[in-house]
Amino acid sequence: MTHHQAAGLWMPLTLAQLDFWEEFRFHPGEAVSTVAHAMELRGVAEPEALARAIEATIAETDIMALRFRTNADGQPVQRVDPARRPALRRIDLSDRADARDHAFALMQADVDAALDLLAQPIAAQWLIRLANGHYLWFNRGHHIALDGYAMGLIERRCAQLYAALVQGADPGQPLRPLADYLNEETDYRASPRHAADGRHWAAVLEAEPHPRVLRKGSEDYPAEALSAAHDLSALREALMRQAQAVGMGWPDLLTVLCSAWAALRLRDGSAAYKRDAQGRIAMPVWLPYMSRMGSVAVSVPALVVNILPLDVTLHPGEPLAEALARLGARLRKLRRHGRYRIEQIAEDYGMEPRSRFFFSPLINVLPFDEARFAGCDTARHVLSNGPGDGFNITIRGDGEARGLELLVEADPTLTPPGDFARLAGGLPRFLSAALAPENLARPLDELPG
Numbered sequence: 001m002t003h004h005q006a007a008g009l010w011m012p013l014t015l016a017q018l019d020f021w022e023e024f025r026f027h028p029g030e031a032v033s034t035v036a037h038a039m040e041l042r043g044v045a046e047p048e049a050l051a052r053a054i055e056a057t058i059a060e061t062d063i064m065a066l067r068f069r070t071n072a073d074g075q076p077v078q079r080v081d082p083a084r085r086p087a088l089r090r091i092d093l094s095d096r097a098d099a100r101d102h103a104f105a106l107m108q109a110d111v112d113a114a115l116d117l118l119a120q121p122i123a124a125q126w127l128i129r130l131a132n133g134h135y136l137w138f139n140r141g142h143h144i145a146l147d148g149y150a151m152g153l154i155e156r157r158c159a160q161l162y163a164a165l166v167q168g169a170d171p172g173q174p175l176r177p178l179a180d181y182l183n184e185e186t187d188y189r190a191s192p193r194h195a196a197d198g199r200h201w202a203a204v205l206e207a208e209p210h211p212r213v214l215r216k217g218s219e220d221y222p223a224e225a226l227s228a229a230h231d232l233s234a235l236r237e238a239l240m241r242q243a244q245a246v247g248m249g250w251p252d253l254l255t256v257l258c259s260a261w262a263a264l265r266l267r268d269g270s271a272a273y274k275r276d277a278q279g280r281i282a283m284p285v286w287l288p289y290m291s292r293m294g295s296v297a298v299s300v301p302a303l304v305v306n307i308l309p310l311d312v313t314l315h316p317g318e319p320l321a322e323a324l325a326r327l328g329a330r331l332r333k334l335r336r337h338g339r340y341r342i343e344q345i346a347e348d349y350g351m352e353p354r355s356r357f358f359f360s361p362l363i364n365v366l367p368f369d370e371a372r373f374a375g376c377d378t379a380r381h382v383l384s385n386g387p388g389d390g391f392n393i394t395i396r397g398d399g400e401a402r403g404l405e406l407l408v409e410a411d412p413t414l415t416p417p418g419d420f421a422r423l424a425g426g427l428p429r430f431l432s433a434a435l436a437p438e439n440l441a442r443p444l445d446e447l448p449g
Helices: 015-026 045-058 099-112 149-168 178-189 192-204 233-246 251-263 318-337 342-348 419-433
Strands: 032-043 068-069 076-080 089-092 125-130 132-144 211-216 226-231 281-289 306-314 355-357 362-367 377-384 391-397 407-409
Touching: 015 076, 032 099, 032 149, 032 192, 045 125, 045 132, 045 149, 076 178, 099 125, 099 132, 099 377, 125 355, 132 149, 178 192, 192 306, 192 342, 226 419, 233 318, 233 419, 251 281, 251 306, 251 318, 251 419, 281 318, 281 355, 306 318, 306 342, 342 355, 407 419
Parallel strands: 089 125, 281 362, 362 391
Antiparallel strands: 032 132, 032 377, 068 076, 125 132, 211 355, 226 407, 281 306, 391 407
């Protein structure tokens, strides 16, 4: 069995990376899958320690040093090249009255610039001084190398190193090398578990409606998606109470509620939909799956996240509690087979080359604590997550469901603006009603939203 080493050797791309490689080749000259965060820090007492912490994090993060090329057979390969590790760029804007606005304009311009994966470094790291003690740390990469969890992992590691420098705290364990994840993935793909997982997904995709398929390169990403943001923090108490009542974690409860709402309400070009003679609704809903628990990837910044279909079936007249129980069971089963890559599922499905599933509607509940830097007021700004297909629902909050925020986005070519306004306003009303204890026995189609 071939195992990979991180230092210097050319390695194949993972199935997930190959998908983004094809996207890059089909969209030359476009900034399609750039990923970027800005950590805003107020109260930085030791700026040099912050810079050292960022530089130490860069040194630990293999994916910041990835170099890509095509081999003699035309296949893409990658290696960790120390020469590609980004140097920390330090920018002082403290003499400008518009320092913060100008800094965000500079970062956005970088995010919007096309990135040539063959010719350019894929990562950038900036430390921008806005005023005494007030800094922005700009962390930019590409989805071919990392996902949202990896971005948070990098940020938390940097905060840990900063605390070690300024407070003498335990620096903890370094980030693990990319090769550790690649080797574990190689072992999984050769295992009996991989074969069993494949059989599960083959059975799931036999059901109708069949997921929509998209020809790679045909994506017409809108210049500006429709979007609406809602503060859900007032729902926290009801959410935690209802989660306990139905025996789910709060992220799972929100996931299945949003899935049920999508099946009940989406009737545009963003979703596959079927209703039978008895009135039962079926719709595949797409869920990002972290695919890290019990894996070395929990400590490896890399592209690991999977996207999987949840086969939502319901009857509009059934009680909410019954729908939650059934969808919760389906969600748990999805997780048991969640490591099996969507790209492999597509191949097993018989999908034509240069095609992929159309990931809409996509529901992404993110229950992650943000990095906190010692002695600082810290705020994370998500500048770019890469593009999305069709209709997207994102809910963010910390591990205890504090600070819940809902973002609804849609492609205006698939969801007309008038319909989007109705849908984006209806989802919060549906969630609020579904979290009322007295509504567990109420039929789904009687819930507002």
